[in-house]
Every structure is written in C-alpha cells, then in structure tokens.
Amino acid sequence: MTTRGIGAPIKRNEDPRLLRGLGSFVDDVEPPGCLHAAILRGPYGHARIRSIDASRAREMPGVHAVYTAADLGPLNQPAPLVVPHPSLTHGRTQRPLAVDKVVFIGEAVAMVVADSRYLAEDAIEQIDVDWEPLPAIVDFTQAAEPGRPLVHDDVPENVAARFTQVVGDPDSAFAQAAHIFRERLHVERSCGSPIEARGVVAVYDRRQGSLQVWDSTQAPLTIKNGLAAMLGLPELKVEVIAPDVGGGFGTKILMFFPEEVLVPWAAMQLGRPVKWTEDRREHFISASQERGQLHETEIAVDAEGRILGIRDSLIHDSGAYTPYGMVTPLITATQLPGPYKVPNYRSEITVVYTNTVSVTPYRGAGRPHACFVMERMIDRIARELDLEPNEVRRRNFVQPEDMPWDVGLPFQDGAPTRYDSGDYPAGLALAEQMIDLPAFRAQQAEARKAGRYLGIGFAAYVEGTGIGPYEGAHVRIDPSGNVFCATGVTSQGQGHETSFAQIVASELGCDPSDVTVVTGDTARFGWGAGTYASRALVTAGNAIQVASAKVREKVVSLAARLLEVNPDDVELVDGTARVAGAPDRALTLGALATAANPIRYAYDKSAAEAALRLVKPRAGAVLEPGEEPGLEARGYFAPERATWASGQHAAIVEVDPATGDLEILRYVAVHDCGTLVNPVIVEGQMHGGIAQGIGGAFYERLIYDETGQLVNASFMDFLLPTAMEIPALEVGHLETPSPLNPLGVKGAGEAGSIPVPALFAEAIEDALQPLGVRIAEMPLSPTRLWELIHELPGPS
Amino acid sequence: MRAVSRVAISLTVNGQPHRRSVEPRLLLTDFLRHELGLTGTHVGCEHGVCGACTVLLDDEPVRACLMLAVQANECAITTVEGLAPSSDQLHPLQEAFWEAHGLQCGFCTPGILISMVALLRENPRPTDEEIRTGLAGNLCRCTGYQNIVKAVRLAADRLADAPGLPLSRARERMSAKPIFAPRSGAGGEG
Numbered sequence: 001m002t003t004r005g006i007g008a009p010i011k012r013n014e015d016p017r018l019l020r021g022l023g024s025f026v027d028d029v030e031p032p033g034c035l036h037a038a039i040l041r042g043p044y045g046h047a048r049i050r051s052i053d054a055s056r057a058r059e060m061p062g063v064h065a066v067y068t069a070a071d072l073g074p075l076n077q078p079a080p081l082v083v084p085h086p087s088l089t090h091g092r093t094q095r096p097l098a099v100d101k102v103v104f105i106g107e108a109v110a111m112v113v114a115d116s117r118y119l120a121e122d123a124i125e126q127i128d129v130d131w132e133p134l135p136a137i138v139d140f141t142q143a144a145e146p147g148r149p150l151v152h153d154d155v156p157e158n159v160a161a162r163f164t165q166v167v168g169d170p171d172s173a174f175a176q177a178a179h180i181f182r183e184r185l186h187v188e189r190s191c192g193s194p195i196e197a198r199g200v201v202a203v204y205d206r207r208q209g210s211l212q213v214w215d216s217t218q219a220p221l222t223i224k225n226g227l228a229a230m231l232g233l234p235e236l237k238v239e240v241i242a243p244d245v246g247g248g249f250g251t252k253i254l255m256f257f258p259e260e261v262l263v264p265w266a267a268m269q270l271g272r273p274v275k276w277t278e279d280r281r282e283h284f285i286s287a288s289q290e291r292g293q294l295h296e297t298e299i300a301v302d303a304e305g306r307i308l309g310i311r312d313s314l315i316h317d318s319g320a321y322t323p324y325g326m327v328t329p330l331i332t333a334t335q336l337p338g339p340y341k342v343p344n345y346r347s348e349i350t351v352v353y354t355n356t357v358s359v360t361p362y363r364g365a366g367r368p369h370a371c372f373v374m375e376r377m378i379d380r381i382a383r384e385l386d387l388e389p390n391e392v393r394r395r396n397f398v399q400p401e402d403m404p405w406d407v408g409l410p411f412q413d414g415a416p417t418r419y420d421s422g423d424y425p426a427g428l429a430l431a432e433q434m435i436d437l438p439a440f441r442a443q444q445a446e447a448r449k450a451g452r453y454l455g456i457g458f459a460a461y462v463e464g465t466g467i468g469p470y471e472g473a474h475v476r477i478d479p480s481g482n483v484f485c486a487t488g489v490t491s492q493g494q495g496h497e498t499s500f501a502q503i504v505a506s507e508l509g510c511d512p513s514d515v516t517v518v519t520g521d522t523a524r525f526g527w528g529a530g531t532y533a534s535r536a537l538v539t540a541g542n543a544i545q546v547a548s549a550k551v552r553e554k555v556v557s558l559a560a561r562l563l564e565v566n567p568d569d570v571e572l573v574d575g576t577a578r579v580a581g582a583p584d585r586a587l588t589l590g591a592l593a594t595a596a597n598p599i600r601y602a603y604d605k606s607a608a609e610a611a612l613r614l615v616k617p618r619a620g621a622v623l624e625p626g627e628e629p630g631l632e633a634r635g636y637f638a639p640e641r642a643t644w645a646s647g648q649h650a651a652i653v654e655v656d657p658a659t660g661d662l663e664i665l666r667y668v669a670v671h672d673c674g675t676l677v678n679p680v681i682v683e684g685q686m687h688g689g690i691a692q693g694i695g696g697a698f699y700e701r702l703i704y705d706e707t708g709q710l711v712n713a714s715f716m717d718f719l720l721p722t723a724m725e726i727p728a729l730e731v732g733h734l735e736t737p738s739p740l741n742p743l744g745v746k747g748a749g750e751a752g753s754i755p756v757p758a759l760f761a762e763a764i765e766d767a768l769q770p771l772g773v774r775i776a777e778m779p780l781s782p783t784r785l786w787e788l789i790h791e792l793p794g795p796s
Numbered sequence: 797m798r799a800v801s802r803v804a805i806s807l808t809v810n811g812q813p814h815r816r817s818v819e820p821r822l823l824l825t826d827f828l829r830h831e832l833g834l835t836g837t838h839v840g841c842e843h844g845v846c847g848a849c850t851v852l853l854d855d856e857p858v859r860a861c862l863m864l865a866v867q868a869n870e871c872a873i874t875t876v877e878g879l880a881p882s883s884d885q886l887h888p889l890q891e892a893f894w895e896a897h898g899l900q901c902g903f904c905t906p907g908i909l910i911s912m913v914a915l916l917r918e919n920p921r922p923t924d925e926e927i928r929t930g931l932a933g934n935l936c937r938c939t940g941y942q943n944i945v946k947a948v949r950l951a952a953d954r955l956a957d958a959p960g961l962p963l964s965r966a967r968e969r970m971s972a973k974p975i976f977a978p979r980s981g982a983g984g985e986g
Contacts, residue, residue, distance in 0.1 A: 011894055018902030019890040021836015021876035025903065028835035118821065195840040195848055195937050196903040246838070246903025247937050280841040493901030493938045680897045684939060688900060691940030715845035715935065723931035723941040728924075752940075 005506030006743070009680040012498040013513060014244075014491075023244040026199035026216045031273035034201070035064055037263055038120035039276070040110040040127050041285060042102030045138065045355040045708010046149065049100055049109065050130035057112060057126040062119040064270055066127065067262070068110045069097040075230065075265055082255050085326040087163035088351070090155040094321050094358065096258040101134070103151050104320035104357050105708050106285025108258040113266050113274055136355035136708040140317035141186075141294045143352035151320060151353035160322050161351040165333060167408035168344035170300075173309030177300030181380045184296055186777040187369045187757070189317065189702040190695075191289040192362045193720055194492070196246020197278035198287060200259050202267035210237040213264050217242050217520075218253035219530025221488050224522045226255055227264055235526075242520030248492035249363040249692070251287050253532050254323055258286075284713035289702060290328060290362035292317030293369045299377045300344075305385045305392045309344030312336060312373065316351045319358040326351065327412055328359065331366035331464075334409045334417045338374045339424040339460045339646060340396040345408070355708040361532070363692055364753040371461045372778055375758035379765065389762060390428060390437075390458055397424045397460075400736075412533075413467040415641035421736045424460060427648040427670045430732050431458065434668040435650040448770065453655045454665070455767025459755035464642035465673075465747025466538025466738075471528040473540060475504060475547040476632035477555070479597070479604050481575055481590030483508060483515045485547075488528025489540040490520035493688075494749060495681040496536060500544050502677055503743070507548035508555065509572030510589060527636070534645070534747025537677065539637055542741045547635030554631050558592050562614040587614070589631075596631045598622035643738040645746040647671040649690070649755045653763045657771065660786030662698060662764065664727040671751055672734035675744040682748050683731050689752015690729055695721045697757040701779045805869040809834065810878030818865045825849045827865035828875060836876040836906045840935070847934030850907035851875050857914040876906035879913065888958075889913060889951040898947030900938030908934045912948050920956055924949065 004010050017023055054066040069076050079093040098107045110127055114120035135149040142148060143158040151158055174180060201214040211233055217223055220240035228235040245252065254260075259276050267274040278287070294315045300308040316329035326349070333347040375389075378396075382389040398405045400423045407417035440456050447454045473487040485504050491497065501515035518524045519531075519540075528540070552572065559577035560567040563585055571580045578586035587595075591610035594600050600611055623629060652665040669686055676682050699719040703712050712718045737744025761775040764785065773788050780788075802817040809832060816831060825842075828834045828851070840846035842861045849860040852874035879887040886894065889909055899905040908931065915922060915930035922930065927948045931941060 012897065014902070015894045015899060016886065018899055018905055019886060019893055019909070020880055021834070021906050023836075023902050025835075025838070027839070028829075030830060118819070193937060194901070194903075195846055195935060196838070196901070197840070244902060247901045249937070280843065495900070684897050684900055684943060687940035687942040688938045692937070714843055715841045716843065720935050720937065722933075722935065723928040723945065726940050726942075729940060729942055
C-alpha cells in the first residue's frame with residue numbers, strides 16, 4: 001500500500017480547477033442558443049388563483065413561451081411520494097405548476113422562457129393573476145387544532161400522519177420511577193442555504209431523440225429515471241449531470257423540484273436549450289427547509305438517575321407538502337434515545353401541514369431536534385439530582401460491550417435501529433480531557449466573582465449513516481496508466497474525487513492523483529441512488545473498493561502470466577505490477593492495460609512496447625469464451641443496515657446578560673466515523689457541520705408572518721454565521737471501524753450539526769445558573785436570550 | 797415595449813482589453829460570466845452579502861453583483877481566473893488553500909481568494925482575528941472558515957518571506973476614477 005492511500009491526509013484532486021475558477025457549476029454551462037427561464041411564484045402563503053392572463057407576456061419581444069398549469073397537460077401531475085409509509089394517510093406532493101391555489105409562498109405558478117433572464121423576468125411582471133388571498137395556517141403547533149385554515153382542502157385538521165411506536169412497557173416503567181420530569185421543547189425552522197442555489201440546464205437533441213440535463217442535484221440518477229418515465233424517453237436517452245455542486249446539505253435532493261421537470265420539458269417543446277438559475281430570494285421561498293418540531297417529553301428515572309423510560313409526543317412541521325413522507329420525524333423518533341439505554345419508550349408523531357415552504361431533510365435530518373430533546377432531559381435529571389450532566393451521561397451510556405445495541409425500533413430504511421460499534425464513554429472522556437473540565441470549573445468560579453457568566457456544555461449523539469439500498473462503481477485502467485473511476489453518487493464539496501481515489505489507489509498500488517473520479521454523471525455510471533444520509537463513502541466507497549479489488553485480481557493474473565510467475569508473487573507498487581523481491585521485473589499498469597486489449601494500438605509508446613514485447617501470439621480467437629478485454633470491473637455494495645457514527649462535543653461560552661450576546665470561547669468535538677479515509681477531509685466535514693449547527697442554534701431562524709410571508713428571505717435578514725461568529729474548532733478522532741462493511745467506514749457528513757443546539761442549551765444554562773434561566777427552545781438569538789434572561793414571553 | 801439602447805464600454809479584464817456594447821442594466825457579474833465566459837466569478841445572493849462575486853476593480857475588492865457592467869467602463873478588473881501566473885502554476889494564496897484544505901464545494905472560493913488578495917495587500921501580516929474580520933464579508937457554508945483562516949495565514953507567512961510574489965495582476969490601471977467606496981471588510985453589507 002502506498003502512504004497516500006486510505007488514511008492519508010492528502011491534498012484534494014479537485015482543488016486546482018476550483019481554485020482557478022475552472023469549476024463547472026450548473027450556471028457555468030451555457031449551450032449555444034440557450035434560452036432562459038424565469039418562474040412566477042405565488043405572492044401569498046395561501047391564495048386561490050381565480051384566473052391567469054399571460055397574453056401580454058406572450059406578446060413581448062424575446063419571449064418564446066409562457067407556460068401555466070393549463071399548458072402542461074398530463075405533465076402537471078403531483079410529484080411521486082418517494083418514501084411511502086402506512087401511517088402517512090394524507091400524503092400530498094407538489095405539481096410542477098400550481099392548479100387553482102397556492103399553498104405556500106413561492107409556489108410555482110407560471111414559467112416564462114425568453115432570450116435572456118432579463119427579458120424573462122420582464123415578462124413575469126406582465127402576467128396578470130387574479131388572486132384571492134385565503135387565511136393561512138403558519139404556526140405548526142396550532143395546525144391540527146379544530147377550525148384552523150386547511151392547507152389542503154381534503155386533509156382534515158391538516159394532519160398528514162399520526163404514528164405511535166412503543167418499546168418495552170413505558171407505562172409500567174413510569175409507575176415504578178423514583179422521579180418523573182417533563183419538558184416542552186420547541187425547535188424552529190431553518191434551511192441549508194448552500195451558497196450556490198439550485199439550477200437546471202436542458203438540451204434536447206431532436207435528431208438523436210436524446211435529452212441532456214445539468215442539474216444542481218444530489219441525486220441525478222433518480223432525476224434521470226424519473227424524467228425518462230415522465231417524458232416518455234428511453235432511460236439511456238436521458239443523461240443527467242450534477243457537475244460541481246456548490247453545497248447541498250440535503251436541500252438539493254427532491255423528486256422533483258418543479259424546475260427539474262419544467263426546464264427539460266420546455267427544452268423539448270421549444271427545440272432549444274433552456275436554462276434556469278435560482279436566485280437567492282427564490283431559494284428562500286421555494287427550496288426545501290427543515291427543523292420545526294414541538295416535543296412534549298417526559299422521562300422516568302430511578303433514584304440514581306438511570307433512565308427507566310421516555311414518553312415523547314412530537315408535532316412535526318412538514319410545510320405545504322410531504323415529499324419525503326415520514327422520513328424526518330421517523331429519524332427524530334428512532335434517534336431520540338441517542339447513545340443512552342432507554343429500555344421503555346413511547347413515541348407519538350403527528351405530522352402537520354402549514355402554509356410554509358415544504359420540509360425535507362437538511363443536514364442532521366431530524367437528529368439535532370432529537371439530540372436537543374434527549375440532552376435537555378439529561379440536564380434536567382442532573383439538575384434535579386444534583387449531579388454533573390456528564391455523570392448522568394455515563395450512568396446511561398450504551399457501553400462498548402453492549403454492541404450491537406438494539407434501540408427496538410425500525411430505522412428509516414426499515415432495518416432494525418441497531419448500533420454496530422462505538423465507544424461513547426471513551427469519546428466523552430476525551431472531550432472532557434480536551435476541554436479540561438476541572439480547570440474550567442475553577443475558571444468559571446473566578447469569572448463569576450468578577451461578574452462574568454461563563455458556562456460549559458456537553459452533548460453526545462449517535463448518527464445512523466450509510467443506509468442502502470446500494471451504490472456501484474466502475475473502475476478501469478487506461479493504457480496511459482491512469483485509472484478511471486465512476487460512481488452514481490454526487491459530490492457537493494465532500495472531496496469524493498480524492499477519498500474515492502484513495503480507495504482505488506490503495507487497492508491498485510498507484511497514486512491517488514493518477515485516479516480520475518467522476519461522480520454525478522449518469523452517462524458514466526447508471527446505477528445507484530445519490531448522496532444523502534451521510535451515505536456516499538459507506539455505500540459508494542465500498543462499491544469502489546469491490547470494483548478495485550476485481551481489477552486488482554485481473555492485473556495480478558495478467559502480470560503473473562506475462563512475467564511467468566505465480567500470482568502470489570506479484571505485488572502492486574508505484575503504479576506497477578512487479579515480482580516481489582525482484583523490483584526490476586515490473587510492468588506498468590499502462591502496459592498491462594494495453595496488453596489486456598487484443599487491439600493493442602500504440603497510444604502510449606512505452607506501454608505498447610512493453611505489451612507487444614511480452615504478449616505472445618496465440619492461435620484462434622483473441623478472447624476466450626467469457627473473457628473480457630481490458631482491465632476494468634464494476635462493483636456494488638448494499639449495506640444490510642445503517643452503520644452508527646457517534647460523537648461528543650463540548651463548548652465553553654460567555655453570555656452577556658446585558659445584551660443577550662454569546663461568545664464561544666472554546667469548542668471541542670470528538671467524532672468517531674470508523675476508518676478515516678482522509679482525516680483532513682473528515683475534519684473539514686466536522687468543521688462545516690459544527691458551523692451550520694452554530695448557525696442553527698444561535699443565528700438562523702426563518703420567520704413567517706401569519707399570512708405565510710417569509711419576512712427574512714435574504715442573507716441580510718437570515719444570518720448565516722461569518723468567520724467572526726465561528727470560533728477555532730478543536731477536533732479529536734476516535735476510530736471504531738464498522739463491522740458492517742469491508743472498509744470499516746461510517747458516514748461523516750451530517751454529524752457536526754447534530755449536537756450543537758443541545759450543547760448550547762446546556763452551556764447557556766450553566767453560564768446563567770445564578771439567574772436560573774431555562775432553555776427550552778432553539779434557535780436562540782441575542783434578542784431572544786435577552787428576553788429569557790429578563791423573563792419575557794417568547795413565541796409559543 | 798421600450799427599445800433597449802446599448803452602451804459601448806471598454807475595460808481590461810485580467811490584463812486583456814475588451815470592447816463591448818452592452819445593455820445599461822447588465823450586471824457586471826453577468827457580463828463577466830456570460831459575455832466574457834469568465835465563469836469563475838460566482839453569484840450566490842445577488843444582494844451583496846455572500847461575497848462569492850467579489851472581483852478587484854482597479855485593485856479594490858467590489859461585489860460584481862452590485863455593479864452594472866457600464867460602471868466598469870475604463871476600469872481594470874481582476875477575476876479569479878487572473879490570479880494564477882500560468883496554467884501550471886498557482887498563485888501563492890491558491891497554493892495555500894490547496895495545502896490547507898481551505899475549500900470544499902469551491903463555490904465561495906473565488907470571491908474569498910479575491911478578498912484575501914486585497915486583505916494581504918493592505919495588511920501583509922494579519923493576525924487570525926484580522927483574517928477573520930477580513931473574511932466576514934464572505935459567506936462559506938462548507939468549511940466553518942477553519943481552514944480558510946489557516947490557508948490565509950500560511951499564504952501570509954510565505955509571502956512575507958518572499959515579497960516578490962504577486963498579489964495582483966491588475967497592475968496597469970486604465971483610470972483611477974472611483975466607482976463605489978470599497979468594502980471595508982468588516983461585516984456584511986446592506
């Protein structure tokens with residue numbers, strides 16, 4: 001194995017082009033003759049469309065088409081319900097263009113295609129819609145109350161689903177408890193906010209009958225197969241490319257966003273390329289959002305603070321539609337016990353509609369809420385029993401020797417929620433050591449004497465990652481010696497062109513910089529699902545390992561034959577196959593690739609010479625029956641169930657009671673995602689997740705007024721943290737390899753964001769302990785914290 | 797429908813002169829990206845907060861999404877494509893970003909590189925606090941800014957040791973007329 005393979009903190013293959021401004025993002029794609037689309041979006045959270053008159057817009061110079069629902073015909077079907085669930089009795093999905101009424105601000109109503117985006121937006125302004133505004137329901141905690149406005153006329157009480165799950169016998173556990181504590185915990189709406197918004201470019205070739213689409217999506221294969229079915233094209237005549245994607249965080253995966261249907265369809269109608277690029281305002285009012293949940297939680301403990309049972313009732317805000325069905329609230333429910341033993345548990349879920357943008361999983365996907373709830377209860381136990389919260393954590397942790405640990409509920413993929421490996425006590429001990437808890441307590445006491453409010457918070461979480469169904473990969477050695485690797489997942493900044501190359505390089509004994517990885521191009525690899533649920537490395541990474549191992553076998557067998565040695569004596573080092581103990585008897589991977597193709601044209605002189613010198617002519621056909629040319633293979637990996645990453649974070653904060661502002665003095669994160677393929681990339685994932693968590697805990701909150709207007713739909717009003725708000729982050733790694741896959745990896749993408757709200761709540765309460773402030777909601781802000789300090793009522 | 801008059805402009809981008817006739821309302825971002833094909837300048841918000849579109853205009857960092865192309869008439873612009881000295885060599889700041897893993901998705905990166913070129917020119921030895929203040933006008937959603945700060949510090953150290961390395965290629969200004977007051981660096985605008 002080279003020292004640049006699995007485990008090496010090497011520089012990324014993708015960086016030089018991105019640094020030079022040579023990345024290829026969707027809006028960078030500009031086919032000749034391209035037309036530009038703009039979307040008319042409803043200006044109300046809830047309104048009836050009495051009529052639409054697009055005649056003036058249609059007559060404007062430079063306008064090629066204006067489409068409303070009436071023009072789409074059978075295309076205008078509700079999107080498929082991708083993840084059905086028996087409890088989802090009233091699932092509803094969006095149509096490409098609204099019919100009769102809009103149910104959230106930003107719902108697409110019409111599309112203009114014109115010579116330029118400027119002209120298309122001019123024409124949008126000339127479409128007359130006769131609107132009848134309707135009363136809206138925005139507060140999800142009230143959505144299921146009788147008499148509230150209905151988002152969908154045929155969904156009583158705005159309830160999409162009710163679902164109850166039980167583990168053990170919660171009521172008996174509560175009857176035997178020494179203590180029962182109750183909390184009402186509220187988490188509000190945020191969004192992923194990738195800096196690149198969404199975009200779609202489509203080219204239809206009438207001669208070939210083929211459609212090519214560039215889409216800033218996390219799941220191009222799903223889009224491709226869906227488009228083929230919807231537009232009546234053979235799957236192999238549709239190609240969807242997710243080129244460089246400027247951040248996703250879950251926001252860019254839906255089947256379908258309206259534009260993903262409308263733009264390709266318009267390109268076919270008009271016989272011209274069509275491009276649509278989402279602007280930031282559109283992103284705020286039409287791309288998916290997440291987080292809103294209200295939990296009524298009670299916990300039963302014995303006299304020592306050991307958890308006997310939990311009863312949790314949660315209302316989940318799904319916004320206007322349920323494209324992901326029950327996925328997010330189910331993740332919350334199954335992951336609520338987190339790293340703790342909860343022998344008896346009842347979870348009641350109510351999923352409600354509101355006149356707000358639809359909710360789909362956003363980095364963390366239901367887990368930050370679950371962690372917030374669980375850790376709030378841990379803190380409550382600690383406070384009531386006069387223990388350090390970490391002592392309560394230690395008394396309740398699932399121990400390494402308990403693995404595999406069954407939570408007792410089915411996970412989002414239908415398989416058991418069964419933790420495969422992890423060492424939570426060791427992680428917490430490392431976090432305590434890194435942040436030096438005893439030293440902080442001394443510092444805190446000193447600070448309090450000086451009138452300063454310092455506090456420390458910890459939070460622990462687990463994350464089910466790497467779910468199926470499966471991914472695949474194609475690995476092939478070129479006559480140049482370069483290796484090509486394609487897989488169906490996409491990359492939105494995770495560095496797959498590097499970590500995947502490291503997996504190939506480790507198997508084939510070459511340098512990762514000699515491996516070209518292509519992700520998100522359906523023409524290069526046509527099987528798989530996409531990048532979500534912290535699954536790309538687990539599923540595609542292991543598929544790449546499987547494919548690479550097959551190629552390795554072909555390389556070794558061919559080299560052994562040509563070098564006339566036993567395959568066991570062949571080793572792959574430095575881009576060559578050589579005889580162990582006789583390094584001068586070596587063939588380059590390029591020479592072997594040339595030799596493996598019966599048509600041995602001299603594309604590369606040295607490789608061809610080596611191949612021609614060694615390959616002896618044979619009588620008869622150049623390929624035996626069943627033999628394949630070349631050094632290539634496809635491999636697939638289907639995990640039987642999720643792998644469970646885990647982590648323990650700690651932070652020291654200082655709160656200024658006069659302003660409600662908060663400064664993070666230190667932030668420590670311990671993370672265990674199994675085998676580290678590239679530690680620098682994993683650390684980067686942690687950094688980004690934590691920063692998003694900090695935003696979600698203290699800065700970012702989407703605010704709708706009572707009519708469903710999103711009143712802070714800009715980066716001036718919805719505050720993403722800048723470099724001034726994110727402190728230096730200290731990351732510690734544990735490596736507990738997963739027994740569930742050959743690489744031993746677990747997902748790392750979402751983890752960082754999960755514990756931050758919980759951690760802040762504990763740290764702020766600790767800082768303000770002399771004032772007795774209690775945190776039962778997220779996100780906070782300086783204003784809201786000031787209100788809490790001064791005991792003002794807040795939003796519900 | 798009004799007739800759209802066009803306005804002739806001439807400007808230098810990355811050292812190369814261009815003469816074009818443009819609509820008065822054409823944004824500088826759209827001009828750079830779609831008229832000149834310099835797609836390295838990215839558009840993240842179109843309201844001057846995210847900083848992805850930052851370019852040097854007569855050596856000062858500006859938001860190209862808040863400017864019209866006509867306002868850049870007779871100016872010299874440097875975009876991210878103009879930073880590297882050659883196709884096989886990176887700018888020291890680009891090199892440092894590569895080494896320190898200062899980028900993930902790479903979408904905000906061009907604007908950050910340009911802002912940091914300007915920062916290091918003003919303040920060749922910034923403290924971490926000064927780097928963070930200088931970065932505060934650029935949003936990154938992937939990195940938590942950790943390795944960006946690290947990369948800028950790495951570049952600053954190297955440039956201080958080798959002062960001959962370039963920080964800007966827009967050496968020859970066509971004029972020095974002010975367009976907008978340049979961003980001070982601290983905080984989002986607006």
